[in-house]
Amino acid sequence: MRLRHAMVCSSNNNRSMEAHLILKNHGLDVSSYGTGAHVKLPGPSLREPNVYDFGTPYRVMYDELRRKDPDLYSRNGILPMLKRNLAIKPAPQRWQDNAKDGYFHLVFSFEERVFDMIIEDLQNRDQSLMRAVLVVNMDVKDNHEEAAVGAKLALDFCKEIEAVECWEDSIDDIVTAFEKQHKRKLIYNISFY
Structure with missing residues (x-):
């Protein structure tokens, strides 16, 4: 399954942009967003x-x-x-304003507060497409070194999702295996567009 991804973070674009770069360099269709007011x-x-x-x-x-x-x-x-x-990319974009960009199969956040904002935003949107979106959070410290580690882990997770025919049927097993292999806790939610 080919994915369309969105990377989001709220503080300074460091984590989301590092992930954007790594995923883009590996041929994935990716966008990145912030969630705050500024x-x-x-x-x-x-x-x-x-x-x-x-x-x-x-x-x-x-x-x-x-x-x-x-x-x-x-x-x-x-x-x-x-x-x-x-x-x-030329400039930072705000997640809440991305409705014109279509929908994403997978949305990654690197901070639980941002994950909550994404879920709330998706729940408040018109869900007329009824297309599933997997929202995943992996807490990553906001520094350059951890951003690089988090980006590589996000790529690993994306590869696992792309390796299955239907992620909806396999998500629990994918998350469990990822957490065991990488010693990182993930939280996730399935929402809809």
């Missing part, structure tokens, strides 16, 4: 994040932060992250 990137202190509207081009964010403090934003990994993001 895109927040770390600033000079916790009380001073850099806040952008969804749709603000990554190039604009990159150029602005490079002008503000190139040493700080290089050292904390934000400039390299934005440079990576630029190579993937």
Whole structure:
């Protein structure tokens, strides 16, 4: 079964964009989204994040932060992250606004709070297509190293889903085997479009 995926995360696009890159590089049809009201990137202190509207081009964010403090934003990994993001797509997108993008077979989140937001959003949508969507959460710490690990694990999970004829019939076994092999707890829900 060929999948269409969506990667989502709420804090700074790091986990979802790393997964987007890995899945795309392995030939999967993938999109990535944030779920919050704005895109927040770390600033000079916790009380001073850099806040952008969804749709603000990554190039604009990159150029602005490079002008503000190139040493700080290089050292904390934000400039390299934005440079990576630029190579993937022009700007961050918001999950709740993706109705025009069609439907997805599999939606991955990397934080339980985001998983809950996705489920709530899907339940509040018009479900006229009655097409199943598998929503999976695997908690991944929001740092560059863990994002890379989480992205590779997401790819492994996608390969397992693609290997079966009907994931709906096999999902419990797939999740159990994945958790045992990778020592990572997954939560999942089947929703509908």
